[in-house]
Structure formats: C-alpha cells, structure tokens
Amino acid sequence: MKLTNLFRIAWRAIFRNKMRSFLTMLGIIIGVAAVISMIAIGQGSKQSIQSQIAGMGSNMITIRPISNVMGGVHVDNASVQSLTEDDILALKKQPEYLKDISPSVSARGQVINGSFNWNTTMQGVYPEFLTIRSWLVQDGSPFTTRDVKSAAKVCLIGQTILTNLFPDGDSPLGKNIRFKNIPFKIIGVLAKKGENTFGQDQDDVILTPVSTVQKRILAITTYQNIFLSAINEESTENASLEVQQIMRKSHNLPVGTDDDFSVRTQAELISTFTATSSILTILLAVIAGISLLVGGIGIMNIMYVSVTERTKEIGLRMSIGASGADILWQFLIEAIVISITGGILGVIFGITTTKLVTYFIHWPTLITTSSVVLSFMVCFVTGVFFGYYPALKASRLDPIEALRYE
Amino acid sequence: MNESIVDIKNLKRQFSIGGEVVHALNNVSFSIQKGEFITIMGSSGSGKTTLLNILGCLDKPSSGEYLLDGINMSDLSKTALAELRNTKLGFVFQSYNLLARTSAIENVELPLLYNNKFSTKERKEKAIQALEAVKLSDRMYHLPSQLSGGQQQRVAIARALVNDPVMILADEATGNLDSRTSYEIMMLIQDLNNEQGKTIVFVTHEPDIANFSKRTITLKDGKIIKDLINPTIQSAREVLKKLPPVIEPVTAST
Numbered sequence: 276m277k278l279t280n281l282f283r284i285a286w287r288a289i290f291r292n293k294m295r296s297f298l299t300m301l302g303i304i305i306g307v308a309a310v311i312s313m314i315a316i317g318q319g320s321k322q323s324i325q326s327q328i329a330g331m332g333s334n335m336i337t338i339r340p341i342s343n344v345m346g347g348v349h350v351d352n353a354s355v356q357s358l359t360e361d362d363i364l365a366l367k368k369q370p371e372y373l374k375d376i377s378p379s380v381s382a383r384g385q386v387i388n389g390s391f392n393w394n395t396t397m398q399g400v401y402p403e404f405l406t407i408r409s410w411l412v413q414d415g416s417p418f419t420t421r422d423v424k425s426a427a428k429v430c431l432i433g434q435t436i437l438t439n440l441f442p443d444g445d446s447p448l449g450k451n452i453r454f455k456n457i458p459f460k461i462i463g464v465l466a467k468k469g470e471n472t473f474g475q476d477q478d479d480v481i482l483t484p485v486s487t488v489q490k491r492i493l494a495i496t497t498y499q500n501i502f503l504s505a506i507n508e509e510s511t512e513n514a515s516l517e518v519q520q521i522m523r524k525s526h527n528l529p530v531g532t533d534d535d536f537s538v539r540t541q542a543e544l545i546s547t548f549t550a551t552s553s554i555l556t557i558l559l560a561v562i563a564g565i566s567l568l569v570g571g572i573g574i575m576n577i578m579y580v581s582v583t584e585r586t587k588e589i590g591l592r593m594s595i596g597a598s599g600a601d602i603l604w605q606f607l608i609e610a611i612v613i614s615i616t617g618g619i620l621g622v623i624f625g626i627t628t629t630k631l632v633t634y635f636i637h638w639p640t641l642i643t644t645s646s647v648v649l650s651f652m653v654c655f656v657t658g659v660f661f662g663y664y665p666a667l668k669a670s671r672l673d674p675i676e677a678l679r680y681e
Numbered sequence: 682m683n684e685s686i687v688d689i690k691n692l693k694r695q696f697s698i699g700g701e702v703v704h705a706l707n708n709v710s711f712s713i714q715k716g717e718f719i720t721i722m723g724s725s726g727s728g729k730t731t732l733l734n735i736l737g738c739l740d741k742p743s744s745g746e747y748l749l750d751g752i753n754m755s756d757l758s759k760t761a762l763a764e765l766r767n768t769k770l771g772f773v774f775q776s777y778n779l780l781a782r783t784s785a786i787e788n789v790e791l792p793l794l795y796n797n798k799f800s801t802k803e804r805k806e807k808a809i810q811a812l813e814a815v816k817l818s819d820r821m822y823h824l825p826s827q828l829s830g831g832q833q834q835r836v837a838i839a840r841a842l843v844n845d846p847v848m849i850l851a852d853e854a855t856g857n858l859d860s861r862t863s864y865e866i867m868m869l870i871q872d873l874n875n876e877q878g879k880t881i882v883f884v885t886h887e888p889d890i891a892n893f894s895k896r897t898i899t900l901k902d903g904k905i906i907k908d909l910i911n912p913t914i915q916s917a918r919e920v921l922k923k924l925p926p927v928i929e930p931v932t933a934s935t
Binding site for chain 1: 734737759763764766767774778780787791792797
C-alpha cells in the first residue's frame with residue numbers, strides 16, 4: 276500500500292467531513308495555542324524579572340538592620356539604629372571580595388521649585404552608590420567625597436523629578452530646589468531607569484551626600500542601609516559571608532547570638548523571584564497541557580464515533596480490497612493529519628496571541644523554540660495515541676458484518 | 682473458451698450459533714467458466730448469501746476447496762484475501778454503497794487506490810473508461826446525492842469494473858430499483874457479459890431476473906437443488922422496448 280494513496284484516502288475522508296474535522300481540530304488548536312502562549316507569558320515575566328534584578332547590579336549586596344528584641348519587644352526595622360560609620364570603616368578595612376561601599380539614609384518630603392512641587396524621597400549616599408547600582412548621570416556630574424565630608428547642599432535628580440519640577444524643559448543644572456526648606460543645588464540629572472520589578476518608579480529619587488541628609492534633615496548619626504558591591508559577580512557569595520563576619524565583629528556580637536542585621540545579595544533576589552515565576556510557568560503550562568489532553572480525547576471520541584458511523588464504508592473498502600492494515604493506517608493517518616494540522620494552526624494562533632498580548636497589554640512574553648517544538652510533538656503523539664485504538668477497532672471489523680451494518 | 686474461473690469442490694460452511702451447528706452450505710460443488718452469466722437463486726436461509734461471501738473471498742469455507750482463477754483461497758491470509766478481492770473481483774451491492782459526498786469518478790477509482798500498480802494518471806484514465814462503459818461519462822463529477830438510483834448503481838458497476846476483475850459479483854443489485862430501471866441495469870449487465878465477456882454471478886431471489894442469465898443455480902438448505910443452463914435467455918433490451926413508453930423521470934442534474 277502506497278503511503279501517498281493512504282494519505283489521499285485519509286485526506287478525502289477528512290475533507291468529506293469538513294465541519295467535524297475542524298471542530299475536532301479546534302480542541303488541538305486551542306490546546307497548542309494555550310501551551311505556547313502560556314509558556315511565553317511565564318518565560319517572559321521570568322526573563323524580565325531576571326534582567327531587571329540584574330540591571331540593579333548583579334553583584335550588589337545590601338545590609339539592613341533587622342528587627343531586634345529590645346526589652347522583650349520586637350522593634351521596627353527602620354528604628355533600629357545599628358548601622359554606623361564604624362561599620363563602614365570596618366568594611367573598608369582591607370576587604371577581600373568587596374569593591375565599593377555606600378551607606379544610605381532616606382527622607383521623604385516635599386521638594387519645591389518655584390510654583391512646582393513634588394513629594395519624593397531624598398536618598399543620602401556616597402558617590403560610589405552610582406557605581407554599585409550602575410546608575411548613570413545623564414547631564415552634569417556626580418557629587419564627590421569632598422561634598423560628603425562637607426555635607427554639601429548639592430543633589431542629583433531623577434527623571435521623574437525633572438519632569439515634575441521643570442515641566443517647561445529648562446535645564447535644571449545649577450538651579451536650586453528646596454527640600455524641607457533647605458535649598459539644594461542641582462549638579463546632575465540621572466539617566467532614566469524606569470520601574471523596577473516591584474513597580475517602584477526608580478526615577479522618583481533625589482540623591483545627595485549621605486552626611487547632608489544625616490546632619491541637615493534627619494539629625495541622626497546612623498545609616499538605614501549599606502550598599503556594597505562584590506569585586507565580581509562570581510564572588511558575591513563570598514563577599515556576602517565576608518560582610519557578615521566583619522559586621523558581627525564590628526557589632527561585637529558574641530558567638531551564638533543572632534545577627535542584628537541582614538545581608539542580601541541580588542542573586543538571592545533573582546532566585547527567589549525566578550522560582551516564583553517558574554512555578555507560575557509550570558502551573559500555566561500544566562493547565563494548558565490539560566487542555567491539549569482534552570483536545571486529544573476529543574480526537575479519540577470523534578474517531579470512535581467516526582468508526583461506528585462509517586462501519587459500512589469500512590466494509591465496502593474491505594470488500595474492494597482494503598486490508599486490515601490499510602484501514603488501520605487510513606484512520607491513524609486521519610487522526611494524525613487532524614492533530615498535525617491542528618498543531619500547525621495552534622502554533623500560528625499561539626504565536627499571534629502572544630504577540631497580541633505583548634502589543635495590547637504590554638506583558639513581557641518570550642516564545643521559546645522548545646515550547647513550540649514540545650507542544651507540536653505532544654500534539655503528534657496525541658494524534659497517534661488517541662487515534663490508534665479507534666483505528667485498530669476499525670481494522671478488526673469483519674467485512675461481512677460491516678457491510679450489513681445499518 | 683473452457684477456462685475455469687471458479688472451481689468449488691465439496692464446499693462446506695458451518696456456523697455454530699448458540700452451541701448449535703448450522704450447515705449454511707453442505708457439500709456444494711460447481712464450477713464457473715469464463716464468460717458465464719449465472720444467477721444464484723434461493724429463498725432466505727438457503728445459503729446463497731454465505732455462498733456469495735465465499736465466492737467474494739470475504740469468508741472462508743469450513744472445508745472443501747475453492748479455486749478462484751487457479752488460486753486456492755483457503756491457504757491465504759486475510760491480507761492476501763484482500764489483495765485477491767482487489768485484483769480479481771468486483772462487487773455490486775443492493776444498496777450501491779457509494780461513498781457519500783464523493784464524486785462518481787472518485788468512487789470508481791477507489792479500488793485502484795488500494796493497488797500500488799496504478800499511477801494517479803492511470804487511475805483516472807481507468808475510472809473514465811469504466812464510467813464510459815456504464816454510459817455515465819457525462820456524470821463523472823456528480824455526487825451520489827445528485828444521481829438517481831439507477832445511475833448510482835451504474836457508478837457502482839463501474840467501480841466493480843475498474844480493476845478488470847475475472848468475475849463480478851452482484852448481490853440483489855436490482856433489489857432497490859423499480860422494474861424499468863432494473864431492466865436497464867440488467868441490459869447493462871447483459872451487454873458487459875455479451876460484448877466484453879465479463880463473468881457475472883448474480884445473486885437474487887426474483888425469478889424473472891434469472892431469465893436474463895445464461896445459467897441458474899438454485900440453492901435450498903445449503904445444497905444445490907438445481908443447476909440449469911437457461912435455454913431461452915431473455916434480452917433485457919427487448920423487454921425494455923415492450924414496456925409502455927413513459928416520460929423519463931427527471932433525474933437530478935446540476
């Protein structure tokens with residue numbers, strides 16, 4: 276039996292039942308499209324989280340004070356005043372894996388330029404903060420260590436501040452803005468960074484020397500956070516351990532007590548968030564996979580009905596010379612052609628849906644070749660698997676009985 | 682001329698139904714020569730359907746010998762039997778058994794699709810020839826639903842002819858048709874027999890159909906009770922001429 280003839284026979288049979296074949300296909304189309312678009316959405320969000328966290332500086336380490344027990348009461352993190360300049364000095368003393376270091380102190384308040392005002396955060400840092408976060412200064416220049424020493428009233432402003440305080444498009448460089456009634460001279464504008472993974476506007480910030488915020492605004496001597504960078508991405512883990520040791524020593528914590536600070540790396544953040552989105556991807560893929568399975572069962576169901584309905588046709592084909600194997604192949608090929616055609620349409624439909632999702636609701640998506648190949652393979656296997664039993668049933672019919680079937 | 686197409690010797694076929702053995706065919710022997718036109722007659726239960734199934738290689742005898750064109754079919758596997766049906770036999774059924782929503786020509790070329798020897802072009806040529814032989818060359822692309830009963834049966838006959846079989850088996854082929862159309866079909870079958878020398882075995886229970894054949898085998902209770910050469914063969918063409926003229930029923934056309 277020539278394969279081309281079998282294909283011709285199967286194709287004619289499918290074409291005779293256009294509507295039913297299409298409806299059977301629809302299950303597969305939706306299944307494949309769902310698998311492809313769901314995996315694309317899952318992968319897209321995973322990739323976007325990864326790149327955004329990496330964009331924050333993948334070798335960045337953050338130290339923050341943690342809730343400690345004071346007289347039996349757990350105290351709010353922010354009110355713990357455990358990070359001091361001594362820690363900075365200790366960390367700066369011959370570190371093995373650390374490169375840059377910058378403390379950070381933030382204050383919220385109203386910032387005013389003439390008739391314009393904006394509520395924002397003023398973050399006091401060292402000049403090294405920019406390197407740690409890999410932030411760039413677009414116009415002007417960053418402040419210097421000398422500015423930190425003198426608690427200079429200079430600042431760098433983010434893009435959001437720029438658009439809200441200078442809506443007319445004037446150059447802000449050299450201008451004074453007031454924050455909590457203190458005038459600050461703008462010496463630079465930060466490049467646009469957009470929102471971070473958590474939806475925070477990273478451009479809604481004013482950077483100023485850390486001492487300025489400490490002395491002139493908050494009147495404190497401690498730090499809220501310390502940002503550090505490891506010498507490279509690979510040594511981040513070692514750097515984080517080194518930081519912990521130095522900090523414990525600096526805080527005189529006896530062996531056996533808990534840390535009164537926490538050290539976090541970006542790698543941890545990445546793994547936490549990608550784990551979440553991996554679970555999401557798997558979940559979406561499983562749901563989509565179920566719809567593909569249901570599509571497969573649809574094929575089996577239709578093929579069974581089709582075998583029963585076409586019993587007489589099968590009898591006729593056998594009487595004019597079709598062998599059991601011919602009939603088996605005919606029905607199997609019908610099932611495979613339906614599932615593969617459905618698969619191809621599903622791939623097209625899935626990719627289109629994914630593009631539309633990105634275009635209209637701006638979700639990040641990523642179509643991977645593996646997801647397309649996988650769903651297509653699953654689809655082929657579905658066709659063979661669910662088509663085999665009905666086809667076997669058809670091939671085992673007795674031609675005499677089948678011809679007499681009404 | 683004495684070329685034996687069918688040789689049946691001591692053929693038996695029994696079924697066991699509910700523990701009881703039924704002898705559908707009991708010690709049947711006969712042979713069919715090339716170019717014969719035989720009717721097999723008998724009331725229901727006489728074994729004529731069983732005989733037809735065996736002649737058509739759809740069923741195997743319980744014992745005895747059946748040689749079709751020199752091939753002993755008892756030794757063959759199911760697949761080999763299918764091949765035998767495909768190359769040696771043509772079937773015409775009472776209910777036409779055409780594939781629905783499939784054009785006449787595609788229905789006719791169906792047996793050739795199960796034979797590797799024919800190319801697409803040859804298939805089409807042979808199908809056209811067969812349709813010409815049944816005088817339906819103007820209805821090649823009509824669907825069965827667009828054809829009258831008689832025309833559908835002619836398509837079925839063309840399908841039976843397309844593979845140049847050694848024998849055409851017709852099972853009550855006029856059973857669903859009115860008498861005028863029946864005679865038209867009989868005329869066609871007689872022409873195929875007389876002009877093209879096709880061997881035809883026609884199973885029926887209508888005695889007047891038997892008058893058109895050259896030989897009649899009558900079965901009763903699984904045995905041949907009569908095997909007679911028909912001395913006065915009626916011509917279906919003549920019978921048709923004698924019928925009162927009627928307005929041809931308007932057949933469905935595009």
